[in-house]
Amino acid sequence: xxxxxxxxxxxxxxxxxxxxxxxxxxxxxxxxxxxxxxxxxxxxxxxxxxxxxxxxxxxxxxxxxxxxxxxxxxxxxxxxxxxxxxxxxxxxxxxxxxxxxxxxxxxxxxxxxxxxxxxxxxxxxxxxxxxxxxxxxxxxxxxxxxxxxxxxxxxxxxxxxxxxxxxxxxxxxxxxxxxxxxxxxxxxxxxxxxxxxxxxxxxxxxxxxxxxxxxxxxxxxxxxxxxxxxxxxxxxxxxxxxxxxxxxxxxxxxxxxxxxxxxxxxxx
Numbered sequence: 001x002x003x004x005x006x007x008x009x010x011x012x013x014x015x016x017x018x019x020x021x022x023x024x025x026x027x028x029x030x031x032x033x034x035x036x037x038x039x040x041x042x043x044x045x046x047x048x049x050x051x052x053x054x055x056x057x058x059x060x061x062x063x064x065x066x067x068x069x070x071x072x073x074x075x076x077x078x079x080x081x082x083x084x085x086x087x088x089x090x091x092x093x094x095x096x097x098x099x100x101x102x103x104x105x106x107x108x109x110x111x112x113x114x115x116x117x118x119x120x121x122x123x124x125x126x127x128x129x130x131x132x133x134x135x136x137x138x139x140x141x142x143x144x145x146x147x148x149x150x151x152x153x154x155x156x157x158x159x160x161x162x163x164x165x166x167x168x169x170x171x172x173x174x175x176x177x178x179x180x181x182x183x184x185x186x187x188x189x190x191x192x193x194x195x196x197x198x199x200x201x202x203x204x205x206x207x208x209x210x211x212x213x214x215x216x217x218x219x220x221x222x223x224x225x226x227x228x229x230x231x232x233x234x235x236x237x238x239x240x241x242x243x244x245x246x247x248x249x250x251x252x253x254x255x256x257x258x259x260x261x262x263x264x265x266x267x268x
Contacts, residue, residue, distance in 0.1 A: 028091070033067035034165055035090055039083040040065075041162035044126060046135055054082035099164050099173040100262060101195040103182065103241055105234060107210035108200040109250050109258070110176035117259045121266075123172035128181070131159050140178075157187045164194040182240035197244040198262055202251055204234040 040050050047065070051058050055078055063069035064079070071079070073087075080090040100117065102110040111127065118125035129140050132155055136143055143152045156178065163175050175195070182188045191197060202210070208230055246265050248258045 029069065030067045032069070032071075032091060033065050036061075036079065036083070037065050037162045038165045039085065039090075041126070041131065041159065041165075043083065044131055044134055046137075049134075050079075050082055054078045097172045098266075099175055099195045100266070101164075101191050101197050102174070102176045102200055103179075103197060103244055104200040104202070105179045105207050105230075105237070107207040107214075108179075108202055109210070109255065110200060113200060113250075113255055113258045113262075114174045114176045116255050117262055118174040120259055120263065121172060121174070123174050125174045126163060126176070128156065128160060128163065128175055128177045131163070132156055135159055153184045153187065156181060157184070157190070160187060160191065164191070179237065182237060182243075188240065188243075192243065192245070196246065196262070196265060198246045198248060198265075199241040199244040200258065201241070201247055201249050204231045206251055207234070 040047070045053070047058060047061050050056075051061055054061075056075060060069065060071065060075065061079075064071060076087050076090065080087045083090065100114075100123075102108075102114050104110055114125050114127075117123070132143070132152070133139055136155060138146070140152070143155070160175075160177070160181075163173060177191065181191070208227060246262065248261055250258065253261065
């Protein structure tokens with residue numbers, strides 16, 4: 001009975017409330033976030049893909065990519081393994097090697113030249129349109145139809161920023177960009193500032209013939225003026241493509257020649 005009385009008389013001790021620690025952004029946080037975003041973009045993963053591959057939560061990955069996480073060594077190991085690198089590489093500042101961006105209308109040879117160049121240089125090759133589709137979970141056509149061009153271009157700019165941030169990741173990045181990117185000034189300015197831009201130039205007729213030779217009938221499907229529309233598109237975009245740092249006339253230079261020209265420009 002007396003023990004119960006004493007217990008009632010003793011002051012109640014309040015347990016301290018522990019709040020989740022807010023991580024202050026540091027150069028190491030920023031490096032980890034930048035490397036994670038760049039490696040994820042180079043690998044063509046969405047945040048959800050990376051969460052499934054690494055076993056980390058979406059919340060944890062969002063904090064890492066926001067430069068505001070303090071992950072454990074075990075979490076870093078899981079993240080590095082999912083990205084295909086070791087922990088040292090994940091935290092190592094990347095060398096400042098400019099990515100190579102290939103421009104031109106459909107049929108310019110961006111994928112063909114890009115893959116050959118990436119193989120020759122030991123770099124990664126990505127197609128920006130495919131990364132946009134993976135990020136959104138929709139085809140490019142569906143994105144345009146459901147959300148409109150401004151939404152697609154905003155998404156394109158965000159994905160591109162991650163790709164060019166990956167300069168130096170595993171040696172470098174070669175990116176084939178959509179033909180219409182040059183029509184959006186801010187995105188085009190970002191690309192020119194951060195990448196070696198290369199216009200794979202061809203005449204409208206050559207673009208037309210190459211697409212048809214690939215078995216793509218979309219330009220002609222139910223559109224009698226498709227050929228004239230291609231001419232108009234080429235005339236509208238050619239002055240913008242001409243702002244690229246390097247021009248390669250693919251009507252006279254083959255794939256190996258184009259790769260050699262780009263490698264020489266990189267070395268200069």
